Amino acid sequence: xxxxxQFFCVVANGLERAxxxxxxxxxxxxxxxxxxxxTRVSDKQVSLLTRxxxxxxxxxxxxxGKAVRSLSDFRNxxxxxxxxxxxxxxxxxxxxxxxxxxxxxSDILLDKAVRFFKVVLxxxxxxxAPLQIHIRLFENKMWVSVALHDRPLxxxxxxxxxxxxxxxxxxxxxxxxxAGCTSQxxxxxxxxxxGTILIEAGRxxxxxxxxxxxxxxxxxxxxxxxxxxSSVSTTGVRLLGSDRDGPSVAKALQNADTSGVQLEIVExxxxxxxxxMFPNLPETGVIVCNPPYGMGSGRKTDAVYHWLGQTxxxxxxxxxxxxxxxxxxxxxxxxxxxxxxxQFSNAGIxxxxxxx
Numbered sequence: 223x224x225x226x227x228q229f230f231c232v233v234a235n236g237l238e239r240a241x242x243x244x245x246x247x248x249x250x251x252x253x254x255x256x257x258x259x260x261t262r263v264s265d266k267q268v269s270l271l272t273r274x275x276x277x278x279x280x281x282x283x284x285x286x287g288k289a290v291r292s293l294s295d296f297r298n299x300x301x302x303x304x305x306x307x308x309x310x311x312x313x314x315x316x317x318x319x320x321x322x323x324x325x326x327x328s329d330i331l332l333d334k335a336v337r338f339f340k341v342v343l344x345x346x347x348x349x350x351a352p353l354q355i356h357i358r359l360f361e362n363k364m365w366v367s368v369a370l371h372d373r374p375l376x377x378x379x380x381x382x383x384x385x386x387x388x389x390x391x392x393x394x395x396x397x398x399x400x401a402g403c404t405s406q407x408x409x410x411x412x413x414x415x416x417g418t419i420l421i422e423a424g425r426x427x428x429x430x431x432x433x434x435x436x437x438x439x440x441x442x443x444x445x446x447x448x449x450x451x452s453s454v455s456t457t458g459v460r461l462l463g464s465d466r467d468g469p470s471v472a473k474a475l476q477n478a479d480t481s482g483v484q485l486e487i488v489e490x491x492x493x494x495x496x497x498x499m500f501p502n503l504p505e506t507g508v509i510v511c512n513p514p515y516g517m518g519s520g521r522k523t524d525a526v527y528h529w530l531g532q533t534x535x536x537x538x539x540x541x542x543x544x545x546x547x548x549x550x551x552x553x554x555x556x557x558x559x560x561x562x563x564x565q566f567s568n569a570g571i572x573x574x575x576x577x578x
Contacts, residue, residue, distance in 0.1 A: 225265055227282060229283060230283055231258050231260075231274065231276075231277040231279075232277055232280070233277050233392070234396075234566045237396040238255070240564075244274055244276045248270045258277070265447060268445075269448045272450045275391075275392060275426055275432050276396050280371065281367035281369050283366075284366045285302070287363040287364070289363060292325070293334065296331065297334065307443050308343065311346060312351070312352075314339050316332065316335055316355050317356045318356075318358075319358050320360075321360050321361075322361045323362050325359055353439070354368065354369035355368050356368075370439065372439050373437050376391045378433050378481075380480045382476065382480050383472075383477055388418050389415075393566070394419045394422045400575060401510050402508075402542075404459075407504070407508055408462060408503070409423050409507065409510060410509045410541070411510060412509065412533070414485075415473075416470065416474050419511070420462075421474075421478055421481050421483050423459065424461050425481060428454055429453060429454055430482060431452040434480075436449060454482070461484065462487075462500050463486070464487060465487070465489065465490075466492075471487050471488075508543075509538060509541055509543045509544065510544045511544070513545060513546065515547075515548045527547065531555060534556070535557075545576055549574075550562075550574075553576045561576060562575070562577075
């Protein structure tokens with residue numbers, strides 16, 4: 223008999239709507255929260271979660287907000303969980319946090335939990351897959367969750383060549399969802415770097431699996447869950463890019479080859495970029511990009527945003543434009559009509575995704 227389970231899809235604050243959009247595209251429920259989206263699915267539907275590309279993590283919620291006011295409550299809640307689902311001698315990676323609760327010593331709670339899991343699951347084996355368990359106390363309520371995977375989900379496995387400041391792969395997917403990209407229109411990134419946005423678009427619309435090597439560990443659990451199978455398809459979407467840095471262009475093409483995605487990339491700065499650089503360019507499409515902020519290098523990047531706007535109006539005026547900026551001043555340099563659609567933190571820098 224199939225049961226239903228609650229999961230929490232973690233993402234950077236401000237990008238929750240993109241995760242909800244992806245869940246709903248699979249006909250799964252989506253309940254927005256801070257820093258992620260809850261969903262409830264059946265045993266059979268768990269495979270759909272392995273198709274998701276926007277979350278940073280997916281956690282199975284074992285306890286959801288139960289009252290806890292004593293160490294006895296804490297132990298009883300842990301005892302109530304069916305730990306036999308998980309392999310013996312699992313390599314437990316335990317995180318315990320507490321805020322605004324009567325049990326306010328995370329070190330004591332961690333010690334109690336460590337001893338509990340040694341009894342229930344046995345001594346950890348280095349050869350076992352990591353079992354990431356998070357125990358969280360907040361306002362005298364307790365949550366317990368377990369990650370379905372052995373590494374952060376932005377680590378896809380196709381990126382062999384890197385640039386200094388790449389955007390995370392799942393955040394690139396969030397941008398594509400918020401931009402309303404489809405397989406029916408061309409996508410252009412004039413600051414393509416190592417190719418993250420374009421490659422993630424190509425893998426999504428070409429129905430590639432999200433990962434080159436699977437991160438999923440729940441197949442070893444005593445559950446009837448399965449990982450979704452992928453059947454790569456030929457997609458007509460054109461993936462266009464440019465970058466002023468020749469080595470970055472080479473890295474993007476190398477990553478594209480590893481990922482099985484075909485890109486059309488030219489070496490050009492945004493000021494000189496024009497539609498004639500791409501043969502038979504469609505009249506409409508969408509530009510999705512992450513221009514340099516200059517925050518780490520100290521370089522002034524106002525001119526970059528100015529020329530992005532100029533190039534857009536001159537050569538791509540019938541296209542939609544989505545770009546990241548650190549402040550509204552830079553956004554207005556692109557267009558006075560730029561509208562904020564999401565705010566999040568990229569590598570510790572507060573940024574906004576704008577739409578023109």
